[in-house]
Amino acid sequence: MEKRNKTYVEDVNRGVYDIKNEVRYSYKSDKGLTPEIIKAISKEKNEPKWMTDFRLKSLEVYHKLDLPPWGPDLSELNMEDIVTYIRPDTKMNTSWDEVPEDIKKTFDSLGIPEAERAALAGVGAQYDSEVVYHSIREELTAQGVIYTDIETAIKEYEDIVKEYFMTCVPPKDHKFAALHGAVWSGGSFVYVPEGVNVDIPLQSYFRLNAPGAGQFEHTLIIVEKGASLHFIEGCSAPIHSVINIHAGCVELFVKEDASLRYSTIENWSRNMYNLNTKRAIVEKNGTIEWVSGSFGSKVSMLYPMSILRGERAKAEFTGITFAGKGQHLDTGTKVIHAAPHTSSNINTKSISKDGGIAIYRGAVKISKNANHSKSTVTCESLMLDSKSKSDTIPVIDIMNDKVDLGHEAKIGRISEEAIFYLMSRGISEEEAKAMIVRGFVEPITKELPLEYAVEMNNLINLELEGTIG
Amino acid sequence: MSKEVLITKNDTKSLKLNKLPVITWRWLKVNEFNLKDFKLENIPAYNKNSINSHPVDEIEVNIIDNSVEYLEIEKYFNSLDNVGVSQEFTKMADSMYNCGIQIIASKNKKVSEPVFLRYSTDNKNPMIVDQNLIIAEENSTITVIIDYTSDDSTPGFHNGMTKIYAKDGAIVNLIKLQTMNDTSLNLDANIAYIGHGAKVNNVSLELGSDKSVVSYINNLEKDTAESNLDSIYLVDNSRLIDMNYLMNHFGRRTISNINTYGALKDKSKKTFKGTLDFKRGSSLSKGSEEEYAILLDKDVKSDAIPLLLCEEEDVEGLHAASAGRIDENKLFYLMSRGFSEREAKKLIIESYFRPIIDKIPLSQLRKKVENHIENRLLKI
Numbered sequence: 001m002e003k004r005n006k007t008y009v010e011d012v013n014r015g016v017y018d019i020k021n022e023v024r025y026s027y028k029s030d031k032g033l034t035p036e037i038i039k040a041i042s043k044e045k046n047e048p049k050w051m052t053d054f055r056l057k058s059l060e061v062y063h064k065l066d067l068p069p070w071g072p073d074l075s076e077l078n079m080e081d082i083v084t085y086i087r088p089d090t091k092m093n094t095s096w097d098e099v100p101e102d103i104k105k106t107f108d109s110l111g112i113p114e115a116e117r118a119a120l121a122g123v124g125a126q127y128d129s130e131v132v133y134h135s136i137r138e139e140l141t142a143q144g145v146i147y148t149d150i151e152t153a154i155k156e157y158e159d160i161v162k163e164y165f166m167t168c169v170p171p172k173d174h175k176f177a178a179l180h181g182a183v184w185s186g187g188s189f190v191y192v193p194e195g196v197n198v199d200i201p202l203q204s205y206f207r208l209n210a211p212g213a214g215q216f217e218h219t220l221i222i223v224e225k226g227a228s229l230h231f232i233e234g235c236s237a238p239i240h241s242v243i244n245i246h247a248g249c250v251e252l253f254v255k256e257d258a259s260l261r262y263s264t265i266e267n268w269s270r271n272m273y274n275l276n277t278k279r280a281i282v283e284k285n286g287t288i289e290w291v292s293g294s295f296g297s298k299v300s301m302l303y304p305m306s307i308l309r310g311e312r313a314k315a316e317f318t319g320i321t322f323a324g325k326g327q328h329l330d331t332g333t334k335v336i337h338a339a340p341h342t343s344s345n346i347n348t349k350s351i352s353k354d355g356g357i358a359i360y361r362g363a364v365k366i367s368k369n370a371n372h373s374k375s376t377v378t379c380e381s382l383m384l385d386s387k388s389k390s391d392t393i394p395v396i397d398i399m400n401d402k403v404d405l406g407h408e409a410k411i412g413r414i415s416e417e418a419i420f421y422l423m424s425r426g427i428s429e430e431e432a433k434a435m436i437v438r439g440f441v442e443p444i445t446k447e448l449p450l451e452y453a454v455e456m457n458n459l460i461n462l463e464l465e466g467t468i469g
Numbered sequence: 470m471s472k473e474v475l476i477t478k479n480d481t482k483s484l485k486l487n488k489l490p491v492i493t494w495r496w497l498k499v500n501e502f503n504l505k506d507f508k509l510e511n512i513p514a515y516n517k518n519s520i521n522s523h524p525v526d527e528i529e530v531n532i533i534d535n536s537v538e539y540l541e542i543e544k545y546f547n548s549l550d551n552v553g554v555s556q557e558f559t560k561m562a563d564s565m566y567n568c569g570i571q572i573i574a575s576k577n578k579k580v581s582e583p584v585f586l587r588y589s590t591d592n593k594n595p596m597i598v599d600q601n602l603i604i605a606e607e608n609s610t611i612t613v614i615i616d617y618t619s620d621d622s623t624p625g626f627h628n629g630m631t632k633i634y635a636k637d638g639a640i641v642n643l644i645k646l647q648t649m650n651d652t653s654l655n656l657d658a659n660i661a662y663i664g665h666g667a668k669v670n671n672v673s674l675e676l677g678s679d680k681s682v683v684s685y686i687n688n689l690e691k692d693t694a695e696s697n698l699d700s701i702y703l704v705d706n707s708r709l710i711d712m713n714y715l716m717n718h719f720g721r722r723t724i725s726n727i728n729t730y731g732a733l734k735d736k737s738k739k740t741f742k743g744t745l746d747f748k749r750g751s752s753l754s755k756g757s758e759e760e761y762a763i764l765l766d767k768d769v770k771s772d773a774i775p776l777l778l779c780e781e782e783d784v785e786g787l788h789a790a791s792a793g794r795i796d797e798n799k800l801f802y803l804m805s806r807g808f809s810e811r812e813a814k815k816l817i818i819e820s821y822f823r824p825i826i827d828k829i830p831l832s833q834l835r836k837k838v839e840n841h842i843e844n845r846l847l848k849i
Contacts, residue, residue, distance in 0.1 A: 070492040070500075334494075363497055371767070383782040386749060392777040395497050396790060399771075401733075401764035404793045411747075411779050411786040 020238040021102045023210045029085035035059060038182055041085045045151060045185070050162065058171040058181025065175040072299045072328040077273050082245055083213045084183040086128040092149055093133050103127050106207060110236065122147045124204040126217055129185040140198060146191040147202055150218050153189035160191065164220055168251040168279045176247045176275040180216050184249065187217035192227040201230040211240035219250040223258040230261040236296065239269040246272055252280035252288065256310065259287040265456060268296035270326055275301050284310030291447045292319040293456055294331050303361060305334040308342035319348040320444040322460065323356030323388070332361040337370035346377040349441055353384035362394040364405070371402040379409040382440055476509045476557060486554045486656070486682050487713040490744045491776060499740060499772050502682055502711040515567040515594050524582040528611065533569035533600055542604060542634045545662055553630055553658035554684045562600050562630035562658065569600040574609035583612040583830050590625030590649065599629040605639035612642040612830060617649055618677070625653035633661035635669050637691070642670045644829055648677040648841060651706065655681040665691035672828045673700035676841060680709045687716050689723035697726045701825045703845055704737035713742045718751035727758040730821040733769040734849070744776040747784045758788040763818055765849060815846045
């Protein structure tokens, strides 16, 4: 066999993602986790008592729970070294011009306001622990759509927030859900009233600038009966030499006949522990669609979960994970079929290169009463070299006889035949390989809104540069 | 017989068997099989002849003893971590066995007639703790059938370990049939070394016992080693079955296949764990795995965890698992040809089982299995 030469680049230049700003803040909590720190954060945020109590209770739960014995090694993560709350030196703005210059520049270079003008119905931007900018088109506000930062929501729509907050993901769920419950800050609140279709997407962008800090934003979305929404979430942070942690929480409530598409492109820097929890509860005839791209972070444990609670509820999950040097990305999805005639469709791709570890971890559970449920799972992995690692760990748990379930997983390399074929058509070997990788991820890119698909292609090109061929 | 490896009342709380090679979420309760309320204070003798028939003069078949001749082979098996259903039961089968057979096929000897071993419990011999060793020298071919069954309704216990050492170019066919009565506990572990160009074919028919925990670990150690594992299971009433199959690809151009078909009825529960592990250096290897479960009642529980572990770029791995009702189209077709629904369902299950039953080389035994399945399916 022909000896293949590979050139490895040390680390990719992540361009705009690595722009660091000077850390300016108006309030910064002490490092670590104590009831005093939690009380101070809550006081600083001027929260109602129920929320302060909720935080303290979550902290107790956090100390009781152990780290998961499965998955990536988290021993390097020391919460005593993490600053859980940093308020940037600005207030929440509704006009882009009022956002401080350096923060504005960061988001400008990430293309956020541009995207807003071009293709979005509303935008939120979070910088460290607080949301610095939020806007929504007037016609949506007129229809009763609420899109705001969650701190404002607690004050203005306290009843709704109180009813839903951390009921989908209870703090006792796992250690990092408890951590989130204790120190959460920032995030978006979306409420789409009955029958309203939001045609163009809403987008929140989360940026963690400060080193050695944590970002714990909470996203709460309620899509009422017959309504629909497409929500996009973007995350990034510049590279620091110390560990940062992201333990956000996304709670989605999809009511009868409603539909929600939740898209994420995550490009955290490679000092980040991304331990995010995302979950949706879907009622009768409702649909949840997840589109999830994981590129960044040092360690990721991310498994968006769909609970199909109403009859004929549907879940779709499309995911891509790209693990490069020094990265351990443990991602996947969980679906609970808890009502008759529910269906789920899972399609994931993972690529690992240059010593990266890409794991698909999934679970499909079909409970006793979920007769006539259907589930299809397809996982594909591509290894670009033998320094890397790729595992597929799916669990299928069926508790009744009237189901239709299929699971398929494949692992492999770029086929020599395909390269040979492309080369015989006059395409260079490097280009042929890059084309095959792009083809491999194409089913995912086509699910993304255009500007995100472009971003993802750029990320893939950045990652592949000099590594194939 | 050292006392400390026996399982006494005090440590019955947490006997965790058949651990998943890579663990996952705890709430799913699939990381291990929990054996509850188990205790064992002594192992009574097993006083039966287990060699049913074998090709005399062709193959060396002996009652197992810790012979020094095969020290090197023993050393290989002893150096492995995490073999068998659990550490305590592996130790028990290793050092406290009450029966077992050692089979050696000499170099270049190709034997078509199978060695047939039969272990059966009864009120005088309620426990089978067997250790079997099958050694196939270079380029030999050997077929071994082991039948685990019950001769009466005494609750039986089986804990065994079967070791296969297939040297370069050897072919070992091992067919295991388990039809113990429905108050029995069956713990069956298998481990194989597969040399250069050697081949180990396992056939497993799991039809009996109240609880059955089965482990197969096949190590494709050398280049071009190959292994096939075909299994069927039939669980009904409140039976539990837990299968943990692991194919470790070490050599280059190694090939493995797992095919499992089963039917679940009443309140039975099954867990299938099948792992293809491509170790670094196993380039150009291929592995495939397929599992299909037929669910016949609303109270069954069926878990499947098909793992694919990979540290090597240049391999092809494929797994598929599916579960569901009997295919409506097939059912409709058969019924339109005059079969009752019951008959049609039985036919479909038989059609899945047939190719695997056909791998039993003794017609007498094959007939017995067919009758057994026929009787069990009568209740559908």
